[in-house]
Amino acid sequence: MATRSSKQEPEDPACDPNKPISVPFEKVLQAQDAIKDAIEVTPCRRSQMSDLFNMELYFKKEYMQYTGSFKERGARFCLLNLSPEQKRKGVIAASAGNHALALSYHGKLLGIPVNVVMPTIAPLMKITACKKYGANIKIEGHNIVESRTVALEMAKERGLAYINGYDHEDIIAGQGTIGLEILEQVPDLDVCIIPIGGGGMVAGTALAIKTKKPHVRIIGVEPEHCPSFQKAMDAGKAIYTETTSTLADGLAVPTVGVNAFETVMANKLIDRKDMVQVKEECIELAILRCIELEKAVVEGGGATGLAAIIQGFIPGLEGKKVVVILSGGNIDTTVLDRVIERALAEDDRLVKFKVSVSDRPGGIAELTKLVGDLGVSIKDIFQERPWEKHDVFSVMVKMVCETRDADHSKELHEAIKKKYPNNHLIWGQPNN
Numbered sequence: 228m229a230t231r232s233s234k235q236e237p238e239d240p241a242c243d244p245n246k247p248i249s250v251p252f253e254k255v256l257q258a259q260d261a262i263k264d265a266i267e268v269t270p271c272r273r274s275q276m277s278d279l280f281n282m283e284l285y286f287k288k289e290y291m292q293y294t295g296s297f298k299e300r301g302a303r304f305c306l307l308n309l310s311p312e313q314k315r316k317g318v319i320a321a322s323a324g325n326h327a328l329a330l331s332y333h334g335k336l337l338g339i340p341v342n343v344v345m346p347t348i349a350p351l352m353k354i355t356a357c358k359k360y361g362a363n364i365k366i367e368g369h370n371i372v373e374s375r376t377v378a379l380e381m382a383k384e385r386g387l388a389y390i391n392g393y394d395h396e397d398i399i400a401g402q403g404t405i406g407l408e409i410l411e412q413v414p415d416l417d418v419c420i421i422p423i424g425g426g427g428m429v430a431g432t433a434l435a436i437k438t439k440k441p442h443v444r445i446i447g448v449e450p451e452h453c454p455s456f457q458k459a460m461d462a463g464k465a466i467y468t469e470t471t472s473t474l475a476d477g478l479a480v481p482t483v484g485v486n487a488f489e490t491v492m493a494n495k496l497i498d499r500k501d502m503v504q505v506k507e508e509c510i511e512l513a514i515l516r517c518i519e520l521e522k523a524v525v526e527g528g529g530a531t532g533l534a535a536i537i538q539g540f541i542p543g544l545e546g547k548k549v550v551v552i553l554s555g556g557n558i559d560t561t562v563l564d565r566v567i568e569r570a571l572a573e574d575d576r577l578v579k580f581k582v583s584v585s586d587r588p589g590g591i592a593e594l595t596k597l598v599g600d601l602g603v604s605i606k607d608i609f610q611e612r613p614w615e616k617h618d619v620f621s622v623m624v625k626m627v628c629e630t631r632d633a634d635h636s637k638e639l640h641e642a643i644k645k646k647y648p649n650n651h652l653i654w655g656q657p658n659n
């Protein structure tokens with residue numbers, strides 16, 4: 228039997244660990260019909276990155292939904308299925324962002340009042356956007372589990388329908404419509420790579436794909452900092468998993484949904500060996516690749532499928548037709564700025580070094596000329612004298628430089644080593 232979490236939480240009757248539901252495929256078909264007028268059929272085209280990774284790579288661009296993520300599919304289907312009384316009283320949810328946005332927007336379109344409890348870690352742009360769609364927002368709880376407890380209590384007090392963003396049966400069915408679209412857009416796909424948070428998207432999408440095309444391989448991706456679906460697979464039930472902060476904030480769900488888990492396991496939708504954990508630096512690189520090569524702004528959680536390919540731990544993809552779901556694009560601009568810099572550093576295109584040079588007139592100019600002659604841009608330059616041990620006529624210069632690529636950085640490194648052979652060169656160490 229499944230456990231809800233390590234902590235005592237109020238009950239959600241739609242997601243009962245003692246009576247988990249395996250969502251039927253017919254419900255996904257119903258969802259497709261119900262939501263088709265208000266949901267984008269997002270593109271799923273062959274990517275230029277295909278050649279880079281030796282596969283036929285297709286991106287299902289769910290970040291192109293109106294509110295920037297696939298979550299609208301399930302949210303709309305769920306809202307449409309409420310009783311007239313529930314529609315009048317309204318709904319409540321706990322969400323760090325995309326489910327909240329989707330519910331707020333479709334609640335507004337359908338005239339249903341929406342309340343959302345968001346954790347303190349929720350990205351600012353998502354909080355602001357939900358308010359813009361007219362939802363009543365409460366910021367409470369350090370993580371989604373704590374926010375959920377607050378939301379469930381409010382649901383009970385005020386008679387609101389609580390809508391779990393990854394585990395309500397209608398949510399899972401709604402997300403499954405992504406799978407139906409993929410089957411129409413890339414009918415001969417071999418593999419589909421799907422990010423996993425609470426498991427709603429993977430359960431619905433994999434159910435749709437595997438029901439129609441059982442030979443398609445589903446790969447589930449989680450951030451290394453929150454591998455709750457894999458822990459559930461190992462334990463045979465949804466269990467509480469300690470998580471640490473991740474760039475893929477939408478995937479930081481410590482206990483996966485019991486219905487989502489049941490749907491995956493009862494239908495054998497994913498092989499345990501096809502569950503991948505991605506490192507934060509690979510998520511950063513995936514975001515950078517999307518911007519540079521796909522002209523797409525994708526958030527951390529939305530980029531984990533590509534991150535798994537970049538990380539390179541998945542055997543058997545070469546030459547295959549692989550669909551990756553880019554599930555969301557809501558990333559704070561300030562975070563995006565930091566991600567790009569970190570990814571450039573990871574890519575060896577932003578380098579730093581310290582070198583001791585002559586402090587006599589022209590000494591620093593010689594160094595900057597050498598860098599400039601190689602076509603390298605200086606992003607930052609600092610000079611340190613008091614701690615310079617070489618001699619009193621030397622200065623330690625620290626530089627941060629932008630290069631074209633890793634080879635260009637290597638060329639710069641070689642040139643500086645050659646010009647300053649005995650000058651305490653320190654190349655690219657984190658604490659310098």
Ligand SMILES: Cc1ncc(COP(=O)(O)O)c(C=O)c1O
Pocket residue numbers: 296325326392393402422423424425426427428429477478480526528529554555556
């Ligand atoms: C962008 C993005 N991708 C993927 C997911 C994971 O979806 P699920 O919780 O249904 O597994 C989320 C969840 O919020 C998300 O925001």
